[in-house]
Amino acid sequence: MLHPSNVFDALKTGIISVPIVDPAGNTYPSLVSMGGIKGALTASKTYFIGPNYTTANETEDVFFLVPKAGNITAMYIHAGTAPGGVTTVVCTLRKGAAGGAMGDTAITATLSADAVDVSDVAHTVAVAAGDRLCIKAVTLAAAAAADVTISLVYNVLPVIGGDLAATAQFRVPKDIEIIEAGIIAQGTASGIDASNTSAWTLKNASTTIATKTFTDAEVFPAANAYSALTLAPAAVNWAEGDILTLTVANGATVVTCPVMLQIEFIYRDTAMLDA
Helix, strand or coil, X not given: CCCHHHCECCCXXXXXXXXXXXXXXXXXXXXXXXXXXXXXXXXXXXXXXXCCCCCCCCCCCCCEECCCCEEEEEEEEEEEECCCCCCEEEEEEEEECCCCCCEEEEEEEEEECCXXXXXXXXXXXXXXXXXXXXXXXXECCCCCCEEEEEEEEEEECCCCCCCEEEEEEEECCCCEEEEEEEEEECCCCECCCCCCCEEEEEEECCEEEXXXXXXXXXXXXXXXXXXXXXXXXXXXXXXXXXXXXXXEEECCCCECCCEEEEEEEEECCCHHHHC
C-alpha cells in the first residue's frame, strides 16, 4: 500500500500515497447467481427459478432475498440446449416486497430458435432490503430447451452519510516533518452542501495534523484532482513509529468516493540517509 520507492534521497524528502478504497462505506456491483433448471424444460409450462435452484419448480416458494437496497441492472441467460425452431422460452424477473405479492418487472429476455445466450442490459429495477426476487420462465409448445442457467447483476446502493472512523494510514519510518498532506479523488462526491459537509482529519493519536471540511463553498476535488488539507503548524513533526490515522465525518446526504491520501515529508535527521 505504501511506496517507499518514492523517497528522493537527494532532497531528503519523501511522498507516500495511500489508497483509501472506501472512505464512506460505499459498495460496488456484485453478481447474483439465480441458479437454473437442469435437464429438459417441459413445453407449455411456467417455471419459477430461485437462487441455486436446479430442479423444475412451479411455485414461487424459492427466491433471492435482497439484503440491501440497490438496483438490478442486467440479467444473463444461458441454455445448454436451444429451444429450436420457432419456439421460445421467455424469462422475466419478478419482484415482491416482504409479505406482498410477486409481480413481473421490466427485465426480460427470450431464448428462441438456436439462441443459447441472451440478456437484458437495457432495463433497471430498483430493489429494497427485504424484497424477494425470482425468475419466471415460460415455455411455448414444443420448446426443446434444456439446462437453463440465469444470473443477475445486483448493484448495492452507496451508504448515504457513511463515515470513516479513525483508521491507520501510515507508520512514520524515521523522524519526519510533514510539509503537505492532501487527497486525490478517484471518483466524484455528491450531496455536499452548506448543511451537509465532509470533514477530513489526519491525526496522530488525539493530535490533529491536518484537516479540511468540504462544503458548497469549499468544493470536494473532481475525479483525478488533488486537494491539500490544512496543516496545523505545531503538529508537523513526528517520530519514528508514530501511526497516522484518517477520519472522515460526512453529513446525512453525503456520498464520498475512493481517494488517495498523499503525505509529503522531510526527514529531520538527514545524516542517517547518508550513512
